[in-house]
Amino acid sequence: MKSKSKLLLFSFGPLVVIVLLSLFALKYSLSKISDIREQVAANKRTKNILEEKLSLLSEVDADISTSSDISLSALPENSPTAVVISQLKRQAASVGVGLTNIKSGGGIKDKSGLSRVDVSFEALAPREQLLVFLKSIETFAPISLVTKFKLNEIGGISRGTFTVSSYWAPLPQKLPPIDSPINDLTSAEKELLSKISTLTQPIFLEVPASEEIREDAFGI
């Protein structure tokens, strides 16, 4: 009986130990292998995204500054009332139209989600000149649309009453995370950029700062 027990122990014991050890090692290593494979795959995906992103940023680096400035000029972040009035006067002068009674409202939130300001004014000129002027309004930046136009003709003189709407919107507040993908402009976006690049840009004058400080500006 004793030899039988010994035989059983020494023959089947190691087998049982090896089987249990194998099952444990298999379960443990399979889960670890799966984890590490996922991590490696995730790293490879992130690396591909970052490589594409870096390649795109390198490609657009040269022109992006000009393009973004053009887009910001077309749709500024703040109310463009002063710029719009300046552009209207410039445009009117170029077609020989005089503007009077220029008024502008405060900014309002348009139903489109953008903010809007309406500038109204009157102009006296022959009908053809007024129509040329009206069509030229939508060729300058910031984007301005003639939403209403009224024409009255008396004795050969035409008086036009215009309402021009101009838009603005705040800048985006959040940037996507560094490892999120980025796409180049679509063909529709490139076409739109090309269109707004032709808008007549406003002229800004830089007034040099005066170093002379007058203590009593009014001479009192």
Added chain:
Amino acid sequence: MAVNLNLLPQEYSVKSGLGAYARLARTLTIILSTFFSVFVLGAIAFFLVSSYTLRQTTAEIEILKSQIKSRQDTELRLALLKDRLAKVKIALSQGSTYRTIEKIEPLLNNLSDASVGELNIDSQKIEASVAFSSFLGLSNFFQNLYSMDSFKSIVMTSFGYNPITGYLTNIRFK
């Protein structure tokens, strides 16, 4: 002649069935041990290679991130550009009289012996009040009107005649 002597006492002898199982168990133990060893070695090798690859790609990712950070200004400008273009598209889709003016301009440019008393234009419609000093002017105007196909409807809302001032008509275009 060789003789096989079993010196083991009978009471200690092992039955032949159990002995066979014992041998089978020992064989299985050896085979399983071999597979187990190979598996463990393979797993260790895999972990070593994968850990190296993981460290390598992590280092490459950090380098790429620092390169992208150095181009953060470009990324900001690209995000700004896309944002502005989306909003420009919305702005340009708002109502404007530009297209409406383009439709009616040919009619206005071909007016003869006529003056536009009042013209009201918005993005949806046009209302015009036109005075004609002669029947010829009126006739030309209506001929041009009939040939226009860019409006959904053209409605004459009033028509009058005064021997001194001539003909006066109000028309709504939609």
